[in-house]
Every structure is written in C-alpha cells, then in structure tokens.
Amino acid sequence: MVIKYLKVMKFFMILNALFITLFGHTVAQFDYCFGKDTERSQTRQFATKTAYQIIKGTNIDKQYLVPHCLPQKIWIFHRHGTRLPSRNTIEKATRLEKLRDAIVKNYRVLRTAPVTNALCQEDLIALQMWKWNSSITPDMEEYLTSQGYEDLRGTARHYQKLYPSVLTKEYNNTYYIFRHTDTQRTTESFKAFTDSLFGVNNGAVAEQIPEKDKLLRPYDYCEPWSVNNNENENSEIYKYKHSVLWNDTLTEISTRLGFQYTLESKDIELMYDMCRYEQAWQVDRTSVWCGAFTPSQVTVFEYGDDLRYYYKLGYGSDINAHLNCRIVQNMIEHLNSNALPNVQVYFAHSAGLQTLLTTLGINKDDRPLTANNYQSMSERKWKTSNIDPFAGNFVAVKYECNIEPIEKEKVIFFLNQNAVDLDWCHVGLCNWSEVLQRYEHIINTDCNSYYCPGVGALTVKPISFVIILSMSAIIYLINLI
Ligand SMILES: *[C@@H]1O[C@H](CO)[C@@H](O)[C@H](O)[C@H]1NC(C)=O
Numbered sequence: 001m002v003i004k005y006l007k008v009m010k011f012f013m014i015l016n017a018l019f020i021t022l023f024g025h026t027v028a029q030f031d032y033c034f035g036k037d038t039e040r041s042q043t044r045q046f047a048t049k050t051a052y053q054i055i056k057g058t059n060i061d062k063q064y065l066v067p068h069c070l071p072q073k074i075w076i077f078h079r080h081g082t083r084l085p086s087r088n089t090i091e092k093a094t095r096l097e098k099l100r101d102a103i104v105k106n107y108r109v110l111r112t113a114p115v116t117n118a119l120c121q122e123d124l125i126a127l128q129m130w131k132w133n134s135s136i137t138p139d140m141e142e143y144l145t146s147q148g149y150e151d152l153r154g155t156a157r158h159y160q161k162l163y164p165s166v167l168t169k170e171y172n173n174t175y176y177i178f179r180h181t182d183t184q185r186t187t188e189s190f191k192a193f194t195d196s197l198f199g200v201n202n203g204a205v206a207e208q209i210p211e212k213d214k215l216l217r218p219y220d221y222c223e224p225w226s227v228n229n230n231e232n233e234n235s236e237i238y239k240y241k242h243s244v245l246w247n248d249t250l251t252e253i254s255t256r257l258g259f260q261y262t263l264e265s266k267d268i269e270l271m272y273d274m275c276r277y278e279q280a281w282q283v284d285r286t287s288v289w290c291g292a293f294t295p296s297q298v299t300v301f302e303y304g305d306d307l308r309y310y311y312k313l314g315y316g317s318d319i320n321a322h323l324n325c326r327i328v329q330n331m332i333e334h335l336n337s338n339a340l341p342n343v344q345v346y347f348a349h350s351a352g353l354q355t356l357l358t359t360l361g362i363n364k365d366d367r368p369l370t371a372n373n374y375q376s377m378s379e380r381k382w383k384t385s386n387i388d389p390f391a392g393n394f395v396a397v398k399y400e401c402n403i404e405p406i407e408k409e410k411v412i413f414f415l416n417q418n419a420v421d422l423d424w425c426h427v428g429l430c431n432w433s434e435v436l437q438r439y440e441h442i443i444n445t446d447c448n449s450y451y452c453p454g455v456g457a458l459t460v461k462p463i464s465f466v467i468i469l470s471m472s473a474i475i476y477l478i479n480l481i
C-alpha cells in the first residue's frame with residue numbers, strides 16, 4: 001500500500017518536473033503548506049520590498065581586509081530602511097479584509113477549494129485570523145518602521161566594526177558629511193545610522209537640502225525621463241503582464257484560493273504587497289498572506305518587477321545611465337582627495353540606488369530582460385531583490401597600499417555587503433587609476449547637460465503625449481520610491 005502510494009507520488013513528481021521544464025512553472029503541484037514549510041523560499045525575493053536581513057552578504061567579513069592596504073576614506077549611498085506602504089495601499093486595507101473573508105467563505109461555505117494544491121488548514125486559519133494593524137493610518141504613509149531603524153543601526157554598526165579607523169566614534173562636521181532627502185523615511189534613516197555610529201545625543205547634523213535636490217533625486221527634475229513611458233502597449237512589462245505565463249499564474253492563485261473565476265491583477269498584487277510588507281516589517285515572523293503564493297508564483301512576480309525596473313531605472317533605457325552624473329562625480333571627488341571629509345553618507349531612495357548602479361555598469365546582463373525570456377534569464381544579474389532591498393546600500397572604500405610600487409591607491413565597491421565583482425577589478429579590488437579611466441566620460445562632463453539629455457537626444461514620446469503621461473508618471477513615481 002505504502003509502496004504503491006510512493007510510486008504514485010514519484011510519478012506525479014516526475015510529471016511535475018516535466019511540467020516545470022515545459023512551462024517554466026508548476027502546474028500540477030502537491031498541497032503546499034506555508035505554515036509547515038521551514039524554508040519558505042518565496043519570502044526571499046520580493047524585489048525592492050525584500051528585507052535587508054534576508055539578502056545582505058556575509059562576504060564582506062572576509063573581503064574588507066586587504067593585505068598591505070589601509071582604508072582611508074568611505075563613501076556610502078544608502079536606501080532608507082523598511083517603510084510603511086503608500087497612502088494608496090494603506091487605504092486598501094478594507095479591500096484586503098474583503099478578500100480574506102471571500103477566501104474563507106470559499107473554503108468553508110461555498111466549498112470551492114481545489115481538489116489538489118489547496119491551502120492547508122493551518123494557512124487558512126492563519127488567514128482567517130489576519131487583521132490589518134489599525135494604528136497604521138494613511139497620514140503615516142511611507143514612514144520608516146521600527147525594523148527600518150534596525151536596518152540602519154545594523155549597517156552602521158557593522159561597517160564601524162569593520163572600519164573603526166575610518167568610521168570613528170567621534171562626530172565632527174568636517175570629518176563626516178551626511179545628507180538625506182526631504183522625506184521622513186530618509187531623515188529617520190540618517191538618525192538611526194548616526195545614533196548607531198556615535199551614540200544618542202551626538203549632535204550630528206545633515207547638510208541642507210536644496211530646493212531642487214538634483215544630487216539625490218535627479219530623476220525628479222528630468223522631464224524626458226519621467227515622460228519616457230515604459231509601460232505602454234509596446235513595453236516589455238505590458239507584454240509580460242499580458243502573457244500566458246502571467247495569466248496562468250493569476251488563474252492558479254485564484255483557483256488555489258477557491259475562486260471560480262480569475263481575480264483581477266490588482267487584487268492579487270494587493271495581497272502580494274501585504275505579504276511583502278509584513279514579511280519585511282517583522283523578519284522573524286511570517287506574513288500569512290505569503291501563504292497565498294507558492295515559490296514559483298513569487299518568481300513570476302519578481303521577474304515582473306525586475307523587468308519594470310530594468311526599463312525605468314536600469315540598463316533598459318540609455319537615459320538611466322545619465323541621471324546620476326552628479327552623485328558619481330561626488331563619489332570620485334571624495335575618494336580622490338586627501339582632504340577632509342573622510343566619510344560621506346547619503347540617505348535616499350530605490351530609484352537613486354538603481355540608477356547609480358546603472359551609471360557604474362554594475363550587475364549588467366549580456367542580454368536585455370524582455371517579456372518572453374523569463375526562463376532563460378533566471379540567473380540574471382539584474383535582480384532587484386539582491387541589488388535594491390530595503391536599506392540597500394552601496395559602499396566605496398578607498399585604500400592606500402604600500403606593497404605595490406605602481407598602484408598605491410585601490411578601491412573596493414560593496415553592494416549590500418558583498419564586494420562588487422567588476423571584470424576590470426581583481427576579485428573586487430580595483431586600481432584607482434582604472435576607476436578614473438572607466439568613468440572618465442562622467443568625470444569629465446558637465447552634469448547640467450549630461451544628466452538629462454534633452455528631447456531628441458534620446459527616444460521620447462511625441463509632445464502631445466507629454467501631458468497625459470506626466471500624470472501617470474507621477475503616480476508611477478509615488479509607487480516607485
Ligand atoms: C502596528 O503598527 C505600529 C505602527 O507602525 C507599530 O508600532 C506596532 O508595533 C504594530 N503592531 C503590531 C502588532 O504589529
């Protein structure tokens with residue numbers, strides 16, 4: 001009996017593997033129980049809503065010490081920590097409660113749970129008991145959460161431990177320069193970071209924020225960029241969200257939740273967002289909403305996000321590599337000079353971090369991401385879960401070395417605590433002269449004209465579209481950062 005059962009199991013597993021190979025995602029799957037799963041691999045890849053703790057590297061602990069070299073200067077571009085959702089999402093809390101009730105009704109009243117691959121009892125009960133945290137109100141939109149503070153305290157503590165001679169415990173405003181954008185979440189991130197470095201009541205002050213912050217938010221002041229519509233009918237993300245793969249995924253999820261029809265994309269994305277947020281807010285707990293999705297379904301969503309960011313902030317549009325002209329010049333100048341300050345730290349946003357990487361040529365794939373290469377790009381470098389989680393950070397450390405007669409100056413770039421493996425560097429260690437050469441086109445340019453190439457210089461939409469598109473670009477931006 002048992003043997004027979006095992007044989008049947010094995011047959012289905014082979015069939016399942018076959019389906020995965022054929023269609024790239026699971027079609028026939030065994031009842032999956034999120035509550036019982038100890039791996040919960042679907043909680044590790046939430047694109048820009050991934051928790052820092054989940055993806056941060058551990059390699060820096062080995063990579064920061066360079067024989068015969070002493071760290072001299074540090075430059076950091078830090079995304080804010082874990083935050084609350086946008087007002088728009090907070091206001092949808094009631095919609096989520098409706099979805100919760102509908103799913104429970106499907107299972108308990110209508111009895112429309114699927115025969116295979118249904119939610120396990122545990123996950124269903126957890127979902128039934130889910131409540132929106134009512135102290136999260138729309139006026140707190142995008143505020144840093146307590147985990148968000150921890151994110152920044154953690155990175156400050158870790159980097160200070162590795163580089164005590166550079167990240168000294170005494171603050172003074174000629175040695176340290178801090179700057180953040182004009183938002184609650186980056187201001188509080190700055191506070192968390194400096195409290196951790198210097199202790200509370202340290203008197204650390206941030207630089208004045210100019211009215212037009214072209215250093216940290218250049219994308220807000222570049223119209224050709226904001227009207228560059230990457231989501232119209234010809235865009236890859238549009239095609240992806242109208243593909244068989246996407247449709248099948250929505251259907252699979254709806255069926256699993258007991259619906260006799262396919263839920264609207266925006267409802268599924270809402271549940272998915274709640275899963276991602278809750279998972280990031282409390283890293284050591286699991287969000288019951290994540291139980292609504294299997295690992296392979298999350299992979300489909302993750303690719304959608306990566307695709308969207310690839311064209312909006314990554315290598316998919318030429319303009320994206322121009323935007324951060326100023327911040328790159330700032331980094332190079334800082335590291336190149338022997339004068340104070342020795343440390344510069346910026347607290348900003350997702351869009352800033354991704355476009356910075358794009359300007360520097362980091363995590364660039366050989367082939368572009370498109371609507372139909374989900375499968376073949378599964379090992380892509382452009383994975384925002386890894387490159388741009390909450391509290392994602394890019395750190396450049398300049399070293400002075402005494403062994404080599406020719407190249408005394410070196411630099412290592414770290415992304416989320418892993419040395420960046422540029423092919424012109426040696427396991428992450430780069431000659432400073434090479435850095436100057438590689439980024440010469442930015443170093444020697446006038447950022448005023450370079451950062452935002454005018455209409456005509458790059459492909460943009462006809463002028464008549466501009467007004468309509470600006471509006472959607474604004475809405476898009478709100479969701480983006
Ligand atoms: C609810 O949200 C508030 C505000 O973010 C937070 O302080 C509190 O810890 C949350 N409560 C629970 C049970 O998660």
Ligand SMILES: *[C@@H]1O[C@H](CO)[C@@H](O)[C@H](O)[C@H]1NC(C)=O
Nearest residue numbers: 168171172173174175176340
């Ligand atoms: C700040 O610290 C640096 C390095 O310790 C020191 O050289 C400099 O004189 C200090 N500046 C002030 C204003 O205290």
Ligand SMILES: *[C@@H]1O[C@H](CO)[C@@H](O)[C@H](O)[C@H]1NC(C)=O
Nearest residue numbers: 242243244245246247248262
């Ligand atoms: C996907 O689903 C939508 C709405 O259900 C439908 O209009 C569209 O034709 C489907 N596309 C594909 C490629 O199956």
Ligand SMILES: *[C@@H]1O[C@H](CO)[C@@H](O)[C@H](O)[C@H]1NC(C)=O
Nearest residue numbers: 406407424425426429430431
């Ligand atoms: C750095 O420069 C030295 C001396 O010019 C050269 O031997 C070495 O190969 C360079 N390292 C890299 C990673 O390019």
